[in-house]
Amino acid sequence: MGDLLQFGNYAGYIWAAYGMSAVALGGLAYFTWHAYGAAKRKARKLEAGE
């Protein structure tokens, strides 16, 4: 795991690229599942006649 930090002069660029990828794709996955959960809750409420 020590290799993870041995990126020399490129460390900033590498971590920025992986970090932004994680934030963007993780964020998209979070909002996608969040919207799905909200829609499911709404549908369940409607079915229950609320």
Next chain:
Amino acid sequence: MFGFSNPQRFWRLSSVLLPWVWAAAVLLLLIGLYWSLVASPADYQQGTSVRIMYVHVPASWMSMACYGFLAAAGFVSLIWRHVLADVAAKATAPIGATFTALALITGSLWGKPMWGTWWAWDARLTSVLVLFFLYLGYMGLWAAIDDRVKAARATAILALVGAVNLPIIKFSVDWWNTLHQGSSVIRADGPSLHASFLYPLLVMGLAYMFLFSGLLLVRMRTEILNRRIEAEQRRRAASETLAPASQEGASHG
């Protein structure tokens, strides 16, 4: 094939597929990240900055694959008017836009140390930027038109017109003299990358593909649910407005 275009059949099928697709995406991402950040070697010219390739190239592949899928779904929607094709196309756009933005950003982060610049107006970079704007335009058009049928037709036409950009992106490095290097994986004479770089790249590409599939299935299910909710709310509102009228009619009779 169109048997799967039935929303109820899609719902059942996607329920079965969803956990497997997400499990494959997470597993492949973990393997791919370990391989690309730890186990793969540094390049003799690029040094460790070559590791950016493992997130940049799959994002670029997916940006184009998503648009190809979007255009195909638009075509099916336009010709056969399949509801599920509209749903699939609409669900794909934000995912494709995210992959395209990532391709541009990570490419820029690789370009600065390697080329000495964040950005160059060369044919490859510019055509990918156009692709990003096409995604934004597509999503904007869906949001701007209230009538769902009209929105589906307008966006399908935009998706099909925009598909002309895909071969331009792919062959831009061959047709013009670009700063961006030529293809090294998808080539007629096979990949020119050494196996130690190629395999982690392919694993990351596969991980992104499964991630796209998982996101697409969830987004499509959300869209189907929202349409059902909307239809049910409309039905209830209509029956509520009809009920007093019929009671009134009965009392007059």
